[in-house]
Amino acid sequence: MREPILSVRDLSVLLGGRRGFLRKTVLPTKAVSGVSLDLHEGEILALVGESGSGKTTLGRTILGLQRENAGDILLDGKSVAGLPPDVARRARNAIQYVHQDAGAALDPWWNIGRTLAEGLLIQGMKDAAARMERVRAMLAAVGLDPESARRYPHEFSGGQLRRVSLARILLLQPRILILDEPTSGLDMSVQATVLNLLLDLRKRFALTYLFISHDLSVVERLSDRVAIMHLGKIVETGFARDVFARPLHSYTRELLNAAPRLTGRRTSDGLSAVQTASVGAARRA
Ligand SMILES: Nc1ncnc2c1ncn2[C@@H]1O[C@H](COP(=O)(O)OP(=O)(O)OP(=O)(O)O)[C@@H](O)[C@H]1O
Numbered sequence: 575m576r577e578p579i580l581s582v583r584d585l586s587v588l589l590g591g592r593r594g595f596l597r598k599t600v601l602p603t604k605a606v607s608g609v610s611l612d613l614h615e616g617e618i619l620a621l622v623g624e625s626g627s628g629k630t631t632l633g634r635t636i637l638g639l640q641r642e643n644a645g646d647i648l649l650d651g652k653s654v655a656g657l658p659p660d661v662a663r664r665a666r667n668a669i670q671y672v673h674q675d676a677g678a679a680l681d682p683w684w685n686i687g688r689t690l691a692e693g694l695l696i697q698g699m700k701d702a703a704a705r706m707e708r709v710r711a712m713l714a715a716v717g718l719d720p721e722s723a724r725r726y727p728h729e730f731s732g733g734q735l736r737r738v739s740l741a742r743i744l745l746l747q748p749r750i751l752i753l754d755e756p757t758s759g760l761d762m763s764v765q766a767t768v769l770n771l772l773l774d775l776r777k778r779f780a781l782t783y784l785f786i787s788h789d790l791s792v793v794e795r796l797s798d799r800v801a802i803m804h805l806g807k808i809v810e811t812g813f814a815r816d817v818f819a820r821p822l823h824s825y826t827r828e829l830l831n832a833a834p835r836l837t838g839r840r841t842s843d844g845l846s847a848v849q850t851a852s853v854g855a856a857r858r859a
């Protein structure tokens with residue numbers, strides 16, 4: 575097999591410790607504890623686990639937003655761990671984060687054309703007309719009207735905002751996206767269109783996804799492999815179909831038993847709205 579695009583080796587991250595003066599010392603939480611995983615080019619690896627299991631912390635550490643306490647992170651086989659945060663972030667430009675709050679990274683006072691073009695300017699693209707051309711093409715690529723470059727963040731729906739934020743990130747030419755609950759807070763039918771868009775963009779821009787989610791019905795359909803996280807550790811990893819059919823770890827079985835799911839897998843044309851509507855029905859039942 576080819577070398578993984580990203581490797582995490584025995585990574586540990588401690589959070590929130592304080593040495594007290596008058597108050598007592600607060601011991602840090604081991605939010606990530608000896609985690610290893612490989613991400614192969616072009617795949618979708620789902621990171622699944624209950625709230626507080628350390629998924630976001632792991633994602634932020636891979637991005638370089640959080641310093642690791644032990645372990646290594648390799649991008650194309652080269653270590654990017656142990657660098658100061660600003661250097662680490664630059665070394666990891668190929669990795670971008672898709673926040674669950676799509677509006678968070680958009681300036682409310684700028685039309686989105688200006689916000690998106692700004693990213694290109696920072697990358698050194700000097701020609702304003704060329705920048706706007708790229709922005710319009712990217713808006714079209716994520717299924718938005720290029721004319722919407724003139725609109726402001728509050729003039730978009732939740733689903734459209736996810737598209738805008740994906741366009742902003744894709745202009746940075748990432749190779750790996752860390753998607754942290756990318757469809758949370760969206761209606762079922764909108765979720766399906768966003769997930770289909772993600773499948774489409776992955777192919778079109780040759781992307782690799784680390785997909786953080788606790789929605790097992792989505793994970794089962796979307797991911798190639800899954801890693802199950804529990805109390806800061808990865809307790810099980812494997813091909814999605816194997817893990818869902820024959821969970822080995824007791825925690826994975828618990829997770830699967832707790833979540834009603836439908837059988838059936840991703841098709842070549844992605845998720846249909848009908849399928850997802852029935853997932854919605856199953857979850858409400
Ligand atoms: N800034 C912080 N200071 C101290 N502890 C923190 C901090 N951020 C997170 N934690 C703790 O680290 C652990 C992992 O948190 P994390 O946010 O990574 O979990 P998660 O799996 O992303 O959860 P969720 O599904 O709710 O988003 C939790 O026990 C959490 O309370």
Ligand SMILES: [Mg+2]
Pocket residue numbers: 629630631
């Ligand atoms: Mg989280």
